[in-house]
Amino acid sequence: MLYFAAEVNEKSREVLQILREVPSETFDGINYHRLLDVVHSNCVALSGYRFFYVTKSMILALAGTILTYELVLLQQRSDIDVDHNVTSNACGEMTI
Numbered sequence: 001m002l003y004f005a006a007e008v009n010e011k012s013r014e015v016l017q018i019l020r021e022v023p024s025e026t027f028d029g030i031n032y033h034r035l036l037d038v039v040h041s042n043c044v045a046l047s048g049y050r051f052f053y054v055t056k057s058m059i060l061a062l063a064g065t066i067l068t069y070e071l072v073l074l075q076q077r078s079d080i081d082v083d084h085n086v087t088s089n090a091c092g093e094m095t096i
Contacts, residue, residue: 002062005046005054012044 016039027035045053052058 002054002059003056006056006059009043009045009053009055012039016040 016036019036019039043053045055047053
């Protein structure tokens, strides 16, 4: 679902590419450049109350964060499994 939401931003960038291909002589110069500036500067994407925007780069960053968190959890689990082989008695002596 996030991938399809990110397509909103990608499709808005296609409009900018089409506008750049149109010869500037067909439009009034000032209005044409103003339109290019507005399309280029505005972020057209789904947002969470303008706190974040759903774009492909945000999805990749989110996936990288989740993957890093999973790897840390797996590393912590393997450290705990190694520690279970060692036990201690009431006097604090370690036995294997």
